[in-house]
Amino acid sequence: MPSNRKGSVRLSDVAAIAGVSLSTASKVLNGTDRISEATRARVLAVAERLDFRPNQLARSFALGRSRTIGVLTHRAASTFSGPVVIGAVLQLGKLQQAALVFDEDILAAREITESIRQFQARQIDGLLVIGDGHERRSPSITHHFTVPVTYAFAASDHPEDVVYLPDNEGAGALATRHLLDRGRTHIAHLTGDPSSIAVRLRERGMLTTLKEAGLSPAAPTRYGSWSEGSGVDAMRELLDSGAKVDAVFCGNDHIARGVLNVCEAKGLRVPQDLAVVGVDNWEGIIVDQGVRRLTTIDLELRAMGQLAAANVLADDRTPGEHYVPPTLVLGPSS
Amino acid sequence: MPSNRKGSVRLSDVAAIAGVSLSTASKVLNGTDRISEATRARVLAVAERLDFRPNQLARSFALGRSRTIGVLTHRAASTFSGPVVIGAVLQLGKLQQAALVFDEDILAAREITESIRQFQARQIDGLLVIGDGHERRSPSITHHFTVPVTYAFAASDHPEDVVYLPDNEGAGALATRHLLDRGRTHIAHLTGDPSSIAVRLRERGMLTTLKEAGLSPAAPTRYGSWSEGSGVDAMRELLDSGAKVDAVFCGNDHIARGVLNVCEAKGLRVPQDLAVVGVDNWEGIIVDQGVRRLTTIDLELRAMGQLAAANVLADDRTPGEHYVPPTLVLGPSS
DNA sequence: CACCAGTGCGAAACCGATTTCGCACTGGCC
DNA sequence: GGCCAGTGCGAAATCGGTTTCGCACTGGTG
16 A cells, blocks of 8 residues: 555555565665565565565665666767667666667767766766767767766777777688688688778788788789779679689678679679678678578677677776677678 | 765755755746746856756656656567667657667567566656567557557557558559659559568559559569569569560569669660669668669658657657658669 | 735755664673 | 673665745735
């Protein structure tokens, strides 16, 4: 018979029925302080019977912890960061934390200060900053907070920050190792614009792995853009060059699609004549439909979001950049 | 000089410095009760000067409102609902609401009851249920809550629930109207499995629009699967049938890709000889890279998430199914 | 001048937990 | 028997706001 405004059971109800004080009941349910086994059992039994659920609002207020994590995204509606945000938000839910998501231009200091104030007023327990995967380092805002701040999908400009990033170099290495495992030894690389750090890192991963195997690329890396058309052009040039090639590592899946199209047009059998590997796993994002055509490297963006979210609440938060291991997604193209 | 545990300014600090009582200060800042203009101005000035930000935890506790919306997703990690969730979460952030996201199998009653209890303990102010876009109606859980419940991307089995759904029929109509506007009059439809309601609705939208224009399809609808390969097969059959066709409305973008490939192989010029329209706008999801090849209908999944999120907090919540208007995304294929 | 309605403001209760501090009681030891 | 340490529990303060209720004061009216 709780005389509550919402009709729910309060701790005082439990205490009264169990014949103990409020403080004793609280201690029993939180396991703090020393309580005899007898009263412990009695309180727990009553709580169970009444289906007592502590009011988390009151709890948060008393403890000063909101069980809410701030999430600051950078144009999440129009960039690649979607999977990162999803991963983060789902992970936070698993950890019983609410997510307060503000979408701003992280580089616009003005707008961000307002978000920071809002976060502080809400007494967030931690902050997750999710970039858009582009190259620029975003300005560190860690110093505005007394709670943990973790960055994902974009480096901060402060070396002591905790940062989660995709492992582009690892992706290149993984793709190359896979092709080597498949017995390919004449591997070429077709990729995007070399001014992009991701492009260079993926290439470096490939080159390092080839070198470890005592090999060199089958042809010089061909740079272009991240598009299917660029893949078509690069592949045609590669074939025209007469280089002996039995595998192509493509900088991303768009380029790989272009390569596949050229192969089909030219009657090259994939993977018998030519193995193709991409990066990004778009066919995986567009899951549940269609048929996979491509072997690709998944940068595990969702996992990155999960890891970063878990990190905000973790005890061990070693500073620096953490690289999320990519995975190989097998398809018919290799 | 707040003697707070967190060093932040409390309302009592403002009141003391302004020389008024706590209650007066509260009333000024909330606009409740009658206060003279003089004291009003004084309190506001002090609050401004001290940069007073009310502790939202205390506020929530006092008001019994958590400023948190529960979000129950159905396998969001592996379905199409990603954009819906993103849209919802960003919209909630705009409305200053935190999101507590639990991902469950909505059809598994057991697991859900635990989530419901968690939501209730957290005193959520509303609930958003996001399905996976599939056909089955999910069991209504509205009756478990005293706060508003809104459904998105999946119908509930209770007619009084507020539900947001993509407008598949509208998508078919929009695609067809666009092709008619382009002067096409011999339009065929290649689509997925007819056991899917979405397939039938998109087809119906097309047929209705054609009929309104006094036209009939250029060929009987060809059903298949949602895959590129299916699009290839259907398109080859369509061409082999000898039907006169100047436009193809494809049930989704995968099929449309297959159609484009066949056109390229057969030397059909797109859009001169044949206009092609798809549905889903994947090239838009995979934004920022690549080159658009396809005209398509965007079902506006993110907007659906936004609308549903806004609805949870809205005053006017008219029950029933609400259809989100799709948009036409122009590409070079029409 | 007495009365009254209306205005402006403050004292204190309240939301429902956590936590500090100390009291009462027990049993062991000298 | 007296002292002391340790155990088990409760009274009350606390977190920082919101809200109720009523008091004091003002000016107008009869």
